[in-house]
Amino acid sequence: xxxRDAAPSTPLSGQRGSGxxxxxxxxxxxxxxxxxLVVGLALFGWWVVHNTIVNxxxxxxxxxxxxxxxxxxxxxxxxxxxxxxxxTHGRAFLVGLLNTLVVAAIGVVLATVLGFxxxxxxxxxxxxxxxxxxxYVETFRNIPLLLQLxxxxxxxLSVLPGPRQGLALPMGSNLSNRGLIIPRPxxxxxxxxxxxxxxxxxxxxFGLSRWARARQMATGQSFPSGLAGLALVVLxxxxxxxxxxxxxxxEYPELKGFNFAGGLVLKPEFMALLxxxxxYTASFIAEVVRAxxxxxxxxxTEAAYALGLRPSRTLRLVIVPQAMRVIIPPLTSQxxxxxxxxxxxxxxxxxxxxxxxxxxxxxxxxxxVEVIFITMSVYLVISLLTAAFMNWxxxxxxxxxx
Amino acid sequence: xxxxxxxxxxxRSAIYVRGTFVPPSPPPGSTVGPFGWAHKNLFSSPFNIAxxxxxxxxxxxxxxxxxxxxxxxxxxxxxNREACLPVDGREVGACWAWVQAxxxxxxxxxxxxxxxxxxxxxxxxxxxxxxxxxxPKVPYKRENTILMLTAFPVAAFxxxxxxxxxxxxxxxxxGGLLVTLVVAVTGIVxxxxxxxxxxxxxxxxxxxxxxxSVIFIEFWRGVPLITVLFMASVMLPLFLPSGVNFDKxxxxxxxxxxxxxxxxxETVRGGLQAIPKGQYEAAAAMGLGYxxxxxxxxxxxxLKIVIPGIVNSFISLFKDTSLVLIxxxxxxxxxxxLNFSDANWSAPTVPATGFVFAAIVFWIFCFGMSRYSxxxxxxxxxxxxx
Numbered sequence: 160x161x162x163r164d165a166a167p168s169t170p171l172s173g174q175r176g177s178g179x180x181x182x183x184x185x186x187x188x189x190x191x192x193x194x195x196l197v198v199g200l201a202l203f204g205w206w207v208v209h210n211t212i213v214n215x216x217x218x219x220x221x222x223x224x225x226x227x228x229x230x231x232x233x234x235x236x237x238x239x240x241x242x243x244x245x246x247t248h249g250r251a252f253l254v255g256l257l258n259t260l261v262v263a264a265i266g267v268v269l270a271t272v273l274g275f276x277x278x279x280x281x282x283x284x285x286x287x288x289x290x291x292x293x294x295y296v297e298t299f300r301n302i303p304l305l306l307q308l309x310x311x312x313x314x315x316l317s318v319l320p321g322p323r324q325g326l327a328l329p330m331g332s333n334l335s336n337r338g339l340i341i342p343r344p345x346x347x348x349x350x351x352x353x354x355x356x357x358x359x360x361x362x363x364x365f366g367l368s369r370w371a372r373a374r375q376m377a378t379g380q381s382f383p384s385g386l387a388g389l390a391l392v393v394l395x396x397x398x399x400x401x402x403x404x405x406x407x408x409x410e411y412p413e414l415k416g417f418n419f420a421g422g423l424v425l426k427p428e429f430m431a432l433l434x435x436x437x438x439y440t441a442s443f444i445a446e447v448v449r450a451x452x453x454x455x456x457x458x459x460t461e462a463a464y465a466l467g468l469r470p471s472r473t474l475r476l477v478i479v480p481q482a483m484r485v486i487i488p489p490l491t492s493q494x495x496x497x498x499x500x501x502x503x504x505x506x507x508x509x510x511x512x513x514x515x516x517x518x519x520x521x522x523x524x525x526x527x528v529e530v531i532f533i534t535m536s537v538y539l540v541i542s543l544l545t546a547a548f549m550n551w552x553x554x555x556x557x558x559x560x561x
Numbered sequence: 562x563x564x565x566x567x568x569x570x571x572x573r574s575a576i577y578v579r580g581t582f583v584p585p586s587p588p589p590g591s592t593v594g595p596f597g598w599a600h601k602n603l604f605s606s607p608f609n610i611a612x613x614x615x616x617x618x619x620x621x622x623x624x625x626x627x628x629x630x631x632x633x634x635x636x637x638x639x640x641n642r643e644a645c646l647p648v649d650g651r652e653v654g655a656c657w658a659w660v661q662a663x664x665x666x667x668x669x670x671x672x673x674x675x676x677x678x679x680x681x682x683x684x685x686x687x688x689x690x691x692x693x694x695x696x697p698k699v700p701y702k703r704e705n706t707i708l709m710l711t712a713f714p715v716a717a718f719x720x721x722x723x724x725x726x727x728x729x730x731x732x733x734x735x736g737g738l739l740v741t742l743v744v745a746v747t748g749i750v751x752x753x754x755x756x757x758x759x760x761x762x763x764x765x766x767x768x769x770x771x772x773x774s775v776i777f778i779e780f781w782r783g784v785p786l787i788t789v790l791f792m793a794s795v796m797l798p799l800f801l802p803s804g805v806n807f808d809k810x811x812x813x814x815x816x817x818x819x820x821x822x823x824x825x826x827e828t829v830r831g832g833l834q835a836i837p838k839g840q841y842e843a844a845a846a847m848g849l850g851y852x853x854x855x856x857x858x859x860x861x862x863x864l865k866i867v868i869p870g871i872v873n874s875f876i877s878l879f880k881d882t883s884l885v886l887i888x889x890x891x892x893x894x895x896x897x898x899l900n901f902s903d904a905n906w907s908a909p910t911v912p913a914t915g916f917v918f919a920a921i922v923f924w925i926f927c928f929g930m931s932r933y934s935x936x937x938x939x940x941x942x943x944x945x946x947x
Binding site for chain 1: 617766779
């Protein structure tokens with residue numbers, strides 16, 4: 160029995176005429192097959208749901224999402240928003256989600272910087288630099304992330320000496336087994352002025368670049384809008400900062416007894432996760448960048464030189480835009496991987512979504528189905544949003560071919 | 562005038578014309594040999610010189626301590642923790658003696674000592690089946706593949722688990738490299754047929770089939786493996802009729818197989834898309850039905866193209882197997898971590914040694930496979946791609 164349902168082109172088989180039975184009609188076959196599929200899936204789904212209900216009833220586990228508004232009863236080590244042991248599971252979920260987003264956002268930025276540096280270094284004409292970059296990529300790409308996380312956490316950061324013997328860094332920072340302690344910026348009065356200045360400067364720089372482009376289109380005269388914009392963005396907020404009476408002060412950590420007081424503490428769990436995610440993902444991003452740059456054919460460079468563009472402009476106007484078109488889709492999928500991989504936080508004890516919600520909350524409430532469902536949905540939503548953005552972006556930058 | 566046209570020893574009319582060729586002079590010293598190479602690759606411009614110096618400084622900062630730790634200060638032999646303790650201010654690097662003491666566990670986990678030959682035999686069978694498959698020149702690929710996909714899993718199951726006269730070894734005792742390889746190989750073998758079906762489904766013209774495939778693929782690709790494993794270990798028992806008790810390893814295997822099937826489907830889809838439309842049309846023109854044209858024309862070509870992709874998914878799956886330690890299985894990493902708590906061997910450098918050793922094990926496997934995938938990619942470059 161063959162199914163002629165999805166054959167790319169079987170116009171003949173559809174017109175076998177009255178002699179053939181409807182058994183061979185691809186349309187009817189397709190419908191029958193799909194109905195069977197739907198029925199099968201529905202039966203399977205019903206079977207699973209039925210079993211789950213029976214099992215839950217047998218184990219005396221209540222179901223429903225009401226647990227989200229009950230008291231959580233456990234504390235979380237890192238809280239970007241206020242949270243106490245008396246808050247609800249819903250609030251704990253929010254804390255976990257924010258922790259995931261925080262580590263993912265910082266990781267994405269750091270991994271991009273490191274990845275671009277390494278990727279470009281790998282293409283460098285300097286043999287030594289290129290080799291070091293290759294060794295970096297080939298080493299960290301081929302070691303499981305979980306292993307790297309555990310290594311940083313258990314073999315490096317946890318065996319550091321205590322705060323009193325910790326590694327003293329500039330500006331009162333200190334690296335010890337309690338984590339990295341850095342000065343904390345304290346925002347004083349008048350800071351709104353600086354924020355406003357930044358906004359104004361950005362808007363002005365944007366307007367300037369548009370004006371410069373329009374003028375160049377019209378008259379052919381160029382204007383160093385990039386440099387002028389940079390000056391605007393740097394100088395205007397600095398001016399505002401001085402004018403407002405320097406509203407940002409640094410709170411330096413001080414050693415009091417056996418630990419530090421004040422300052423911003425980056426816990427070892429957070430550092431290990433960030434370090435692992437950054438180093439691992441950067442090795443993939445480096446390969447993405449390298450592939451992207453290599454994908455721009457050498458003829459493009461030569462053509463740009465033939466037009467009289469200087470090397471820096473060739474890079475900026477010809478190579479980078481074309482390379483970015485190749486780089487950005489796989490780069491986004493690396494960002495997505497980093498976000499999903501941040502769920503390994505549970506192994507080093509960083510309170511991310513999985514550790515807090517699918518860990519503590521699940522163990523306390525026992526609502527496995529609901530908790531896992533919510534956790535998976537969160538990651539799924541993040542993935543789908545990113546995918547939607549990517550499709551939009553791809554459609555925007557896609558080459559319009561003849 | 563004719564002399565000019567034919568210069569030679571007897572061209573007497575122009576004695577200033579050389580009779581013999583000048584021997585070629587050697588190229589300038591700055592372009593050949595190690596010096597020339599260094600000039601070209603390391604010191605060609607001020608920027609290049611700066612990069613060389615900075616990189617060399619970086620290496621001088623990183624490499625000597627690393628070598629000291631790994632080799633020169635490392636402890637190679639010893640009976641217990643005494644060997645690896647930093648007494649009297651002695652610098653102690655890696656504690657390789659610990660690895661030596663725990664090597665059996667790292668390979669087999671807690672598999673009974675007198676039964677370990679069964680694991681060895683399975684590994685031998687696996688290698689004997691895989692090597693001829695991996696070398697392109699060896700014939701009987703089809704027969705070998707069928708054998709590896711049917712007879713080998715059965716034999717491996719009987720050998721590893723027991724039955725037919727062999728005593729049963731519970732999977733709770735399995736561990737180390739054994740579990741890593743079992744999870745990875747089962748995951749990839751189980752995901753291949755499912756992945757092919759899903760890829761075909763995603764390219765199908767039947768709307769419901771296509772939707773179901775897309776939802777399945779995007780769901781598994783959108784969630785982290787760790788939540789999948791949590792789901793497999795916590796929720797799978799709930800989904801089944803009460804009384805059906807699932808082995809923990811089997812639960813993890815089901816989760817891993819479903820997860821990697823989605824990735825496999827996308828890899829295979831890439832191959833299907835790379836086949837020119839003419840092939841589909843030609844198959845239809847020959848009067849082949851859908852399944853016939855897929856089986857005889859499209860899939861053989863598509864799967865050949867995606868061999869590197871399959872190897873790459875295997876590499877990521879192999880790395881991901883380390884996650885099973887979070888749900889309480891002891892793969893290489895898990896068994897190494899478990900052994901940190903051995904009081905006989907508690908020494909400060911043992912954790913780092915264990916992780917570095919695990920890293921070396923994973924690295925050798927993954928790097929080897931990635932090289933193989935690159936080799937296949939070069940071999941298969943037959944101009945089929947569009």
